Amino acid sequence: MKLPALFKSFILLGVLASASVASLSAQSAFSSDPVAYYTELLAAYNNDPVQAMQVADPAYAAILDEPRLIEVFGAERQWMTEGDKLQLKQAGLAFMDVTDFEDIEVDRSFVRAEKSQAWPEIQRQDQVNKVISLLSVDTMREDLVTLTSFYNRFYRSDYGVKSSRWIFDQVLQIVASAPPSTRLSIETFTHSFPQSSIIARFEPSGGRSSPSPKHPRDVLPRIILGAHQDSSNYKFPMFPAPGADDDGSGTVTILAAFRALVEAGFTPAAPVEFHWYAAEEGGLLGSQEVVKEYVALEKKVGAMIQFDMTAYVDPRSEPGVTLMTTDVHPSLTNWTLSLVPEYCSLSQKEGKLWPNAGSDHMSWHRAGFPAVFAAEGDPDKDEFDPWVHTVNDTMYLDEFSFEHALEFAKLAVGFAVELGGWTD
Ligand SMILES: *[C@@H]1O[C@H](CO)[C@@H](O)[C@H](O)[C@H]1NC(C)=O
């Protein structure tokens, strides 16, 4: 096999590694132009991401042969390997890695998944509109400039760890400036991989959000708004992945809603949580670990909404706020659609997710909790950003619109307040 010159010298220097000076210069050859380095590396292996990863990341290489139970969306579950996941990504296939989540046991007594379930009447216009008036497109843009400045947000990389910490720091700053009457918690949810999920919670005004030994069943169902913080370049995870739309847009959308709710002094009757999931691109790994823990600890979930891709406006179609009708809770989707004419400046739309695609709401949906999915357009009509999972998923596309994403932040506020309630 023909090896690129840069790659050869990297190996050579690696072999001589005890000399720290030598490692340093290999390191700087790599860090001066990682894209060129990994392009050559990948080319040397005929674009095989598994062989290339064996050189690129020794820690990851060590687990590439491990068996994983993979459900490519729309297909049967199948035993594959960690390395096969890189191949699936290169082929553009989305999947759920269910290896550690095969037997999520759900106590049906607290799952409110009945199709006929009644959702509250929309009645908090004054409060919701007050919060919506605090939303800012400029802040969303500033947040996304920083979020997309990480080389990538791959869940196994140092970049992905740093970007997660950056989200935590933003949430922390928001919480630090909260009015004294608000009751807030932040959690760094650590995982079996380097990147952490971040959870922020408005604590309920009465009752508890978590079971206590004394009152194990005295727990209020929580309302969850989610987005995924990681990004991934599907050709090879060591390439840049700005992930502006997927899912930087959802990340700043719910961050904006959270910020405005805090500023307005939101005091819900039910616990209301904001989740920034790690490792969605690894097969919904972050959200599945969160779901598994919530089920094990008997935390109740009343409703969940995922925001994945909110900013791209397909130039050939009428823009709208789209809710998927596939793999979701039907009556909660209906109810959420009814928030759109009430609180958004765009019309409501329904969309069908491709059979081979998914997002974190599916982790909740599979466990039996009512979950819905809002996104920028109807993928079935090719209205999704075509540049996702590449270096071109940037906020500088003509079709990228913060005003569009703002409509989803309004929806998020409506969802949080109408379902969470607001006590004085
Ligand atoms: C959703 O709304 C449509 C139209 O209003 C209605 O026909 C349908 O029965 C509703 N579905 C559910 C599950 O509530």
Ligand SMILES: *[C@@H]1O[C@H](CO)[C@@H](O)[C@H](O)[C@H]1NC(C)=O
């Ligand atoms: C990114 O966009 C440029 C300019 O349109 C194009 O030449 C390039 O092939 C794109 N790269 C990828 C990976 O899609």
